[in-house]
Amino acid sequence: MSKVGTFMQLTEEDFQGFRDTIARFIEQEVAPYHEQWMKDEIYPREFWNKLGEAGLLSVQTPEAYGGMEAPASLNMLILEEFSRAGYLDIAVSICAHSDLATPYIVDFGTEEQKQHYLPKLMSGEMVACLAMTEPDAGSDLQSMRSSAVLDGDEWVLNGSKIFISNGILADLAVVAVKTDTSASGAKGISMFAVDTNLPGFKKGRNLEKMGMHAADTTELFFEDVRLPKDALLGTLNGGFGHMMSELVRERLGVSIMSIAHTEGALESTIDYVNERKAFGKHVADFQNTRFRIAEMQTDVEVNRAFFEKCCALYDEGKLDAATAAMAKLSSSEMQCRVIDGCLQLFGGYGYIMEYPICRAYQDARIQRIYAGTSEIMKEIIGRKALAPK
Ligand SMILES: Cc1cc2nc3c(=O)[nH]c(=O)nc-3n(C[C@H](O)[C@H](O)[C@H](O)COP(=O)(O)OP(=O)(O)OC[C@H]3O[C@@H](n4cnc5c(N)ncnc54)[C@H](O)[C@@H]3O)c2cc1C
Numbered sequence: 273m274s275k276v277g278t279f280m281q282l283t284e285e286d287f288q289g290f291r292d293t294i295a296r297f298i299e300q301e302v303a304p305y306h307e308q309w310m311k312d313e314i315y316p317r318e319f320w321n322k323l324g325e326a327g328l329l330s331v332q333t334p335e336a337y338g339g340m341e342a343p344a345s346l347n348m349l350i351l352e353e354f355s356r357a358g359y360l361d362i363a364v365s366i367c368a369h370s371d372l373a374t375p376y377i378v379d380f381g382t383e384e385q386k387q388h389y390l391p392k393l394m395s396g397e398m399v400a401c402l403a404m405t406e407p408d409a410g411s412d413l414q415s416m417r418s419s420a421v422l423d424g425d426e427w428v429l430n431g432s433k434i435f436i437s438n439g440i441l442a443d444l445a446v447v448a449v450k451t452d453t454s455a456s457g458a459k460g461i462s463m464f465a466v467d468t469n470l471p472g473f474k475k476g477r478n479l480e481k482m483g484m485h486a487a488d489t490t491e492l493f494f495e496d497v498r499l500p501k502d503a504l505l506g507t508l509n510g511g512f513g514h515m516m517s518e519l520v521r522e523r524l525g526v527s528i529m530s531i532a533h534t535e536g537a538l539e540s541t542i543d544y545v546n547e548r549k550a551f552g553k554h555v556a557d558f559q560n561t562r563f564r565i566a567e568m569q570t571d572v573e574v575n576r577a578f579f580e581k582c583c584a585l586y587d588e589g590k591l592d593a594a595t596a597a598m599a600k601l602s603s604s605e606m607q608c609r610v611i612d613g614c615l616q617l618f619g620g621y622g623y624i625m626e627y628p629i630c631r632a633y634q635d636a637r638i639q640r641i642y643a644g645t646s647e648i649m650k651e652i653i654g655r656k657a658l659a660p661k
Contacts, residue, residue, distance in 0.1 A: 324396025
């Protein structure tokens with residue numbers, strides 16, 4: 273279990289100060305440019321440096337490496353603010369960098385790996401991605417085929433990955449591959465820190481998506497990529513266990529993004545129904561509208577309460593996989609359900625792209641799929657619930 277964040281206690285004022293910093297950052301560095309980034313389907317590389325300068329990347333990095341050693345709750349707050357403001361694509365990109373890739377360096381990196389990567393991941397000098405999924409191995413990660421074979425003092429990496437968030441801009445890829453092809457199931461998988469400029473490391477096309485338009489998502493190809501022996505992260509052939517422990521944090525991240533994104537959508541819907549008129553009264557005056565808003569607000573609040581509990585457990589190192597899966601399952605399903613309900617209250621305008629609720633609907637859909645689909649979350653929860661006591 274990650275030790276990240278167990279050393280530093282933040283006050284309510286610290287959190288508020290951070291919220292203000294993010295709000296200013298969004299106003300100055302995101303809002304004026306986001307539409308163009310969606311058209312480009314990628315952020316300019318300098319945007320990552322700006323995130324780093326503002327102190328919004330990899331904030332859990334230990335003080336020994338120049339970091340803030342912040343608790344997970346602060347990282348979650350960053351994802352929360354971008355999501356609530358309607359920039360779910362930016363939140364997911366930060367999540368991939370700070371909550372998916374960086375923890376492998378913090379938790380499993382050698383001293384040299386930490387000194388080399390962490391300062392650069394904090395400053396935005398390096399962008400990171402986590403590459404687990406393969407064309408024939410998504411939910412079933414155990415069947416991955418990419419491999420690394422030891423040749424003298426080097427690992428030789430071959431294979432491919434798909435759907436990798438930040439893959440186009442990444443300088444560092446944390447990659448899961450088979451290191452013992454004779455081992456079955458979860459055995460024989462290891463993690464590596466791979467510099468993306470090494471010979472044989474190729475980036476594929478930027479995949480065109482339903483939503484999350486400014487966030488790049490790509491395929492990666494490894495053709496005899498030679499890695500130094502010390503590129504290994506953590507235990508040889510222990511990679512599956514490492515992935516399962518780190519997925520807890522990723523699922524918590526998806527959960528807060530779901531909740532905050534829905535809160536933002538609901539706020540804008542309340543404003544809309546208070547303005548819009550039909551049959552001589554405001555849409556808000558229909559009983560159906562009051563009931564729908566009441567149902568949706570309750571849905572959000574209940575999920576937030578469960579998230580807060582999970583986040584506190586995580587900071588104490590006590591959040592287990594099944595409970596994190598419950599948070600991810602419940603909040604991402606709630607997000608799609610509620611945002612669909614919000615869109616309905618916008619009528620035809622909800623279907624028009626210039627209304628942010630339309631983009632929110634498109635962006636939300638992936639949350640039930642990545643970081644483990646809803647069906648896989650149910651498997652994890654069900655297995656634990658039915659396990660012999
Ligand atoms: C925009 C985007 C960003 C992503 N970012 C990343 C990233 O940064 N890094 C990364 O490694 N991956 C990433 N992914 C991959 C993502 O995690 C996978 O797509 C996801 O885990 C599902 O795998 P799959 O697509 O292969 O679907 P499949 O595994 O083929 O699933 C197909 C269907 O079968 C169901 N299913 C599968 N197994 C079972 C089962 N045992 N019981 C019941 N139903 C089952 C699934 O729930 C789903 O409905 C991303 C994907 C997208 C689209």
